[in-house]
Amino acid sequence: MSGVGEVGDRYVVGVDYGTLSGRALVVRVRDGAELGTAVHEYRNAVIESALPDGGPSLPPDWALQDPQDYRDVLRHAVPAAVAAAGVDPRDVVGIGIDFTACTILPTLADGTPLCEVPELRQRPHAWVKLWKHHAAQPHADRINALAHERGEPWIGRYGGKISAEWQFAKGLQLLEEDPEVYRRADRFIEAADWIVWQLCGIETRNVCTAGYKGIMQDGKYPSTDYLTALNPDFGDFVTKLDGPLMPLADKAGELTAAAAAWTGLPQGIAVAVGNVDAHVTAASAQALAPGRLVAIMGTSTCHVVNGAQPAEVAGMCGVVEGGISAGAWGYEAGQSGVGDIFGWFVKHAAPAEVASHERLTELAAAQPVGAHGLVALDWWNGNRSLLVNHDLSGMIVGLTLATRPEDVYRALLEATAYGTRMIIEAFVEAGVPVNDLVIAGGLTSNTLLMQIYADVTNRPLSIIGSAQGPALGSAIHAAVAAGEYSSIHEASQAMGRISEAVYRPDPDRVRAYDALYAEYRTLHDHFGRGTNDVMLRLRAIRNAAAGSAASTNETASEEVA
Ligand SMILES: Nc1ncnc2c1ncn2[C@@H]1O[C@H](COP(=O)(O)OP(=O)(O)O)[C@@H](O)[C@H]1O
């Protein structure tokens, strides 16, 4: 953190809503200096098995959140960040937020979350569905099949598949599993837009989530005909999504008196339009130019890259005009599990004497490429791009009695790099240039991982110059919304930071990885493209067994009662 500003300086606050916590960052407008930060952990974190106040236990693949946790970030992290920065809150001129996505909730017409309506509190579908809620896969499958059958024009803009994580799959699941909660939902809104509504009292919809996570293309959602063909009661779904659509970095409204009281910031300051963690980071990494692919690597990885033209890229998440920044076509792809796979290995598979990222990385770094004899498929949390199937699962080939924990750890790091290479090749083959990579997020601290990515992708890797890429990106958007800069490009140049080409590919390792990547591709297509659906069959067997175990437990507890 830099020192406090000078007299006359103005500041903006960026708030990054992550999977487990929200971080606030106070940033100086003139140069992007980061002056103070604070984190607030969500009390209810990720709700995966039981609701906070009781109700039915949640089936596999559910992931919910509590919207009160989001308000608490405003009440705790924002004032703490301003205090840590040592600036006068009266000099703060704007606030911007970014959120995970698609993280979405049903609300009443006034924005009250349905899970806060007393009689709906114990209904799982009344809660926020987090981005990694994966229980809507069957609904996504039907959305996709019908879109292809009818030749819907928008499906190509999503690489041919809508993800189970996105709005329409989650909405259809809500309708079909709890029609009453669906009917009570006047609004179905991304948490990014909901928290902006809480801040400025005005409901808006940002073009980023509407485009990538909804199906808003060329100013339109899917037709009523199509939605009715999915389910006769789904025809009205878009009326719950509709709202004033706003470009990124615009001002959504002004901070209300109530939100000023929560945050300690001045009433009336600019509130920027909501945005997504990955997409705001392109601005903080000074990576808005076409061809610079930004990978935000944390629990999962999100890839965003601007292009000059629209193109259809099989398996990408989507292409949206102005979806990253005005004046370009923004492309997105993603890997649903990255740091979480490494974390799983440290926590559940590595023996205690080596069970830390640091120790496993140190041991893994000592071996030449290929020496472990392993190739893994990185699908521990399903596959977002290119296969768009969250029922796929992880695999390691080549294990022997000589395999050591660091070998497996290294194979997992490499598997995620191969997954990123698949995505890059899909973009390039479709005519979307990817010249270099800019990496942001917590995983930038792992230098072995960074070098593996440079070698596997055969591209130079630049590193964002901030440990708070999303929060800084939100602050940059707030500065534009407050009128401090005339465009996001100008603000990004003044306030963003990047260290250019920190990691360069090594030709020998590139060659060695080409051979391993060829094996990865073969396995990827074999298990992911229908030659052998063993993973899908295992998932069905698991779900049936989990279902019968749950009903056995319920019968047992009824008998006890
Ligand atoms: N040194 C490390 N090497 C590899 N993975 C790590 C390391 N430290 C933490 N992780 C993993 O990175 C993820 C946390 O990254 P972070 O960027 O903080 O998360 P988030 O995506 O929530 O912002 C966790 O999944 C954790 O298992």
Ligand SMILES: O=C(CO)[C@H](O)[C@H](O)COP(=O)(O)O
């Ligand atoms: O898809 C997303 C953005 O488009 C999610 O927000 C993202 O994958 C979750 O990010 P993280 O793992 O960093 O919390």
